[in-house]
Amino acid sequence: TKSSHDYNPDIESRTPPYPKLLKRLHEVRRLLGSARQLTLAEKILYSHLDNPEESLLSNTDNGLNIRGNANLKLKPDRVAMQDASAQMALLQFMTCNLPSTAVPASIHCDHMIVGERGADVDLPESIKGNKEVFDFLESAAKKYGIEFWPPGAGIIHQTVLENYAAPGLMMLGTDSHTPNAGGLGAIAIGVGGADAVDALVDAPWELKAPKVLGVRLEGQLSGWSSPKDVILHLAGKLTVRGGTGFIIEYHGPGVDSLSCTGMATICNMGAEVGATTSLFPFSVRHIPYLESTHRSSIALQAQTIASTPSLQNLLRADQGAQYDELITIDLSTLEPHINGPFTPDLSTPVSKFAEAVKTNNWPQTVSAGLIGSCTNSSYQDMARSEDLVKQASAAGLRPAIDFFVTPGSEQIRATLDRDQTLSTFEEAGGIVLANACGPCIGQWKRTDGVSKGDNNAIFTSYNRNFRGRNDGNPETMNFLASPEIVTAMSYAGSTTFNPLTDSITTPTGTQFRFSPPTGAELPPSGFEVGNPDFLPTSGAPSPSTPVVVSPTSDRLAILEPFDPFPDHNLTGLRVLYKVQGKCTTDTISAAGPWLKYKGHLPNISANTLIGAVNAATGEVNVAYDVDGSSSSIPELAQKWKDQGLEWLVVAEHNYGEGSAREHAALQPRYLGGRVILAKSLARIHETNLKKQGVVPLTFENEKDYDLMDACDEVETVGLYEMLKSGGEGSVSLKVKKKDGTEVEIKTKHTMSNDQCGFILAGSALNLLAKMKRS
Numbered sequence: 170t171k172s173s174h175d176y177n178p179d180i181e182s183r184t185p186p187y188p189k190l191l192k193r194l195h196e197v198r199r200l201l202g203s204a205r206q207l208t209l210a211e212k213i214l215y216s217h218l219d220n221p222e223e224s225l226l227s228n229t230d231n232g233l234n235i236r237g238n239a240n241l242k243l244k245p246d247r248v249a250m251q252d253a254s255a256q257m258a259l260l261q262f263m264t265c266n267l268p269s270t271a272v273p274a275s276i277h278c279d280h281m282i283v284g285e286r287g288a289d290v291d292l293p294e295s296i297k298g299n300k301e302v303f304d305f306l307e308s309a310a311k312k313y314g315i316e317f318w319p320p321g322a323g324i325i326h327q328t329v330l331e332n333y334a335a336p337g338l339m340m341l342g343t344d345s346h347t348p349n350a351g352g353l354g355a356i357a358i359g360v361g362g363a364d365a366v367d368a369l370v371d372a373p374w375e376l377k378a379p380k381v382l383g384v385r386l387e388g389q390l391s392g393w394s395s396p397k398d399v400i401l402h403l404a405g406k407l408t409v410r411g412g413t414g415f416i417i418e419y420h421g422p423g424v425d426s427l428s429c430t431g432m433a434t435i436c437n438m439g440a441e442v443g444a445t446t447s448l449f450p451f452s453v454r455h456i457p458y459l460e461s462t463h464r465s466s467i468a469l470q471a472q473t474i475a476s477t478p479s480l481q482n483l484l485r486a487d488q489g490a491q492y493d494e495l496i497t498i499d500l501s502t503l504e505p506h507i508n509g510p511f512t513p514d515l516s517t518p519v520s521k522f523a524e525a526v527k528t529n530n531w532p533q534t535v536s537a538g539l540i541g542s543c544t545n546s547s548y549q550d551m552a553r554s555e556d557l558v559k560q561a562s563a564a565g566l567r568p569a570i571d572f573f574v575t576p577g578s579e580q581i582r583a584t585l586d587r588d589q590t591l592s593t594f595e596e597a598g599g600i601v602l603a604n605a606c607g608p609c610i611g612q613w614k615r616t617d618g619v620s621k622g623d624n625n626a627i628f629t630s631y632n633r634n635f636r637g638r639n640d641g642n643p644e645t646m647n648f649l650a651s652p653e654i655v656t657a658m659s660y661a662g663s664t665t666f667n668p669l670t671d672s673i674t675t676p677t678g679t680q681f682r683f684s685p686p687t688g689a690e691l692p693p694s695g696f697e698v699g700n701p702d703f704l705p706t707s708g709a710p711s712p713s714t715p716v717v718v719s720p721t722s723d724r725l726a727i728l729e730p731f732d733p734f735p736d737h738n739l740t741g742l743r744v745l746y747k748v749q750g751k752c753t754t755d756t757i758s759a760a761g762p763w764l765k766y767k768g769h770l771p772n773i774s775a776n777t778l779i780g781a782v783n784a785a786t787g788e789v790n791v792a793y794d795v796d797g798s799s800s801s802i803p804e805l806a807q808k809w810k811d812q813g814l815e816w817l818v819v820a821e822h823n824y825g826e827g828s829a830r831e832h833a834a835l836q837p838r839y840l841g842g843r844v845i846l847a848k849s850l851a852r853i854h855e856t857n858l859k860k861q862g863v864v865p866l867t868f869e870n871e872k873d874y875d876l877m878d879a880c881d882e883v884e885t886v887g888l889y890e891m892l893k894s895g896g897e898g899s900v901s902l903k904v905k906k907k908d909g910t911e912v913e914i915k916t917k918h919t920m921s922n923d924q925c926g927f928i929l930a931g932s933a934l935n936l937l938a939k940m941k942r943s
C-alpha cells in the first residue's frame with residue numbers, strides 16, 4: 170500500500186535535460202551567428218530541435234526569417250494526457266506495436282468525473298460509471314510505462330504544474346490548456362492524440378515556427394486585481410484569434426511581482442486567444458514553488474543556469490531580443506475584468522460591468538458561482554477567496570446562490586483541508602466538488618431548478634465559456650472572472666454588483682462592504698500529499714500487462730486504419746453542411762455526456778457537428794440531402810458514408826476554435842469527410858485534420874463562401890498534384906451547383922511535405938506505422 174510519507178517522485182525523469190539543451194542551443198547560436206538575439210520562446214523551442222540545421226536553414230533565407238516560415242521538427246521531453254483524450258492517443262499508440270513510450274508520459278483522470286453533490290458521492294459514482302475506461306487506461310499505462318494519476322488525483326494542468334513543469338522543459342499535452350505549464354517557464358503545447366503519439370514513439374513533432382508576441386508587464390498588482398485579470402484584459406485586446414500563430418512571451422519588471430501559480434493562470438488562458446502557447450521567463454518566484462513541490466534540485470539547476478552568463482541565458486530572453494508584436498500592460502492600473510457571455514474575449518472592466526448588464530439586457534441575478542478548476546485553484550486563489558468568505562461570514566452573510574469549489578489536485582485539496590480553508594467554504598454553505606474538471610467540462614448536473622432553455626447567468630473562475638459548456642444549457646451565460654470576484658458575486662447574487670464599491674445589506678440591516686482580499690501565496694506549513702491512493706503509479710513499463718478491450722464494449726473500440734488517398738484528384742465530393750458563424754471543437758464534437766464515447770469512434774461520431782448552424786436556414790443540426798429530405802448532420806453523414814459518398818464542410822472564421830479535441834477531426838474523417846473549406850482555421854484543429862487525413866483549405870477570397878451551398882458537388886483541381894509534390898502548387902475546387910452551373914473556388918493551404926505524406930497515407934499514423942515496419 171502507498172503512504173503519503175514515502176512519496177518519492179522520480180526526479181530524474183522530471184528534470185529537463187539541461188546539458189543536452191545547452192549543447193543544442195550552442196549549436197543553434199553557431200548556425201545563426203552569435204550576434205543574433207533570441208527570445209526565450211525561440212531558445213527553448215530551438216534547443217529541442219531534432220536537427221537544427223535542417224529546421225532553421227530551410228525555407229528561411231538561411232536562417233533570417235525563421236518565425237512564421239520554418240517547419241520545426243521537435244523532440245519534446247514529455248507528454249501528458251487527460252483521460253478523455255488519452256483513450257484515443259493510446260489506441261493510436263497501440264497500433265505502432267512498441268514496448269514502451271520513448272519519453273516520460275503521464276495520464277490524468279479528470280474529465281470524466283461529475284460535479285453534483287460533492288466529492289464524496291460524485292467520485293465513487295463516476296469511477297463506477299467509467300470503470301471500463303479507467304481500467305483500460307491504467308492497464309495501458311502500466312504496460313507502456315506511463316505514470317497513471319487515478320480519478321480523484323486532480324486536474325491534469327494542476328498536477329503537471331505541481332510535478333512535471335519546469336523551466337526550459339518542452340512538453341506536449343493532449344488538452345488545449347496545456348500551456349498552463351508555461352507559468353513555470355516551460356514550453357507546453359496542447360495537441361491532439363496523434364501528435365502526442367509522435368512524441369511517444371520518438372518521431373519528430375512538426376510545428377510551423379511561431380511568431381513571438383511579447384507582453385511586457387510593468388508595475389505590480391494590488392487590491393482586487395489578480396493574475397487572472399491580466400489574461401482577461403489581454404483576451405479582450407487580442408480577441409479569440411489574436412494569438413493565432415504566436416507564442417505569447419511575458420517579460421518585463423512586473424514578472425517577478427506575480428506568484429508562480431498566477432503566471433500559470435495567465436498562460437492557461439492564452440489558449441483562449443488561440444496562441445500556440447504562452448510562457449514566463451525563469452523568475453525568483455519559481456524557486457519557492459519548486460522547492461515546496463519536492464523539486465529543490467530543479468530549482469537549483471535552473472537558478473544556476475539563469476545566473477551564469479556563459480550558459481547562454483537559456484531560461485531568459487537575450488537582452489534586446491525582438492518581438493514580432495509587443496503589448497505593454499501596467500499591472501498597477503489594471504482593474505478586475507469580467508469576460509463573457511459565450512466568448513472569452515468579450516472583456517468588461519468591473520467598473521463598467523453593471524452598465525454592460527443593463528445595455529445588453531443580461532440577467533440581473535447570478536444563479537451560481539463556481540471557483541477553482543485547472544485555471545484558478547492555487548493556494549493563493551483559494552486563500553484570497555477564503556478571506557472574502559471570512560469577511561462575509563463575520564458580517565452574518567451567506568452566499569446568496571449555489572457556490573461550488575473545485576480543487577485542482579489532491580495536493581491542493583488536502584492542504585486546504587488541513588489549513589481549514591475548505592471548512593470555511595463549507596460552513597458558509599459552499600460545496601466542495603471532486604478534484605476534477607466537473608462543471609468546467611459539462612459534467613455539472615444542476616440541482617438548483619435551472620432547466621435547459623432557462624436564461625441565467627453564472628460566474629466562474631474557469632477559462633472557457635462557450636454556450637452549453639458547463640451545464641449543457643445553451644442559455645446559461647458564463648461570465649469568467651477571478652475566484653475573488655466570483656466569490657464576492659456569489660454573496661451579492663446580482664450581476665450589477667461591483668465588489669469594489671458596492672455594499673450588501675446584512676441580516677441585521679447594516680451595510681457590509683468587502684475589503685480587498687489578501688492571502689498567502691504558498692501554504693506556510695508546506696503542501697500535504699493527501700490521500701496516498703491518489704498518488705501515481707510508477708513509470709516503469711511492465712510489458713506482460715494485458716490491455717483488454719472487449720469487442721462488445723460501447724465505450725472502447727480498437728481503431729481501424731483509414732484508407733489511403735486515391736491516386737487521383739477527388740471527384741464527386743458533396744457539401745454536407747455549410748456552417749454559419751462560430752464553429753468550435755465543442756460544436757463539432759460536443760463534450761458532456763458524449764465524453765464517455767471518446768474511445769469508441771463509431772459511437773461518438775453520432776455527435777458530429779450537432780452544434781453547427783445551417784447557413785441556409787439558421788437551424789442547428791438540421792441537414793438536407795439532395796432530394797430535400799432532412800435529418801441530423803451525423804445521420805446524413807452516416808447515410809452518405811453507407812452510400813460510399815465522400816463530403817466536405819464549408820465554414821466561416823476560426824473553424825475548430827477551442828480545444829485540442831482530435832475527435833473533431835477523427836469523426837468527420839470516419840464518416841467520410843475529406844475536405845474542410847473555411848474562411849480561416851484554428852491552429853490545433855488544422856493540424857489535427859491533416860494528421861487524420863482530412864485536407865484543410867481556406868478560401869483565397871473570403872467572399873467565395875457566399876457562392877457555395879449544401880449539396881454542391883465538388884471536384885478538386887491540383888490537390889493530388891500538390892500532395893505528391895510535398896505542398897507545392899495551388900488547389901482549387903470545381904463546384905457544380907444544383908442548377909447545373911459551375912463555379913471555380915480558389916483556395917489556400919498550409920501543407921508541409923510531411924503533412925502531404927499523412928494525407929496520402931490516409932493518416933499520420935498510417936505513415937508512422939509504415940515507417941516503423943520498414
Ligand code: F3S
Nearest residue numbers: 346542543606609610
Ligand atoms: Fe478541465 Fe476545464 Fe481545465 S475541462 S482541464 S478544468 S479547462
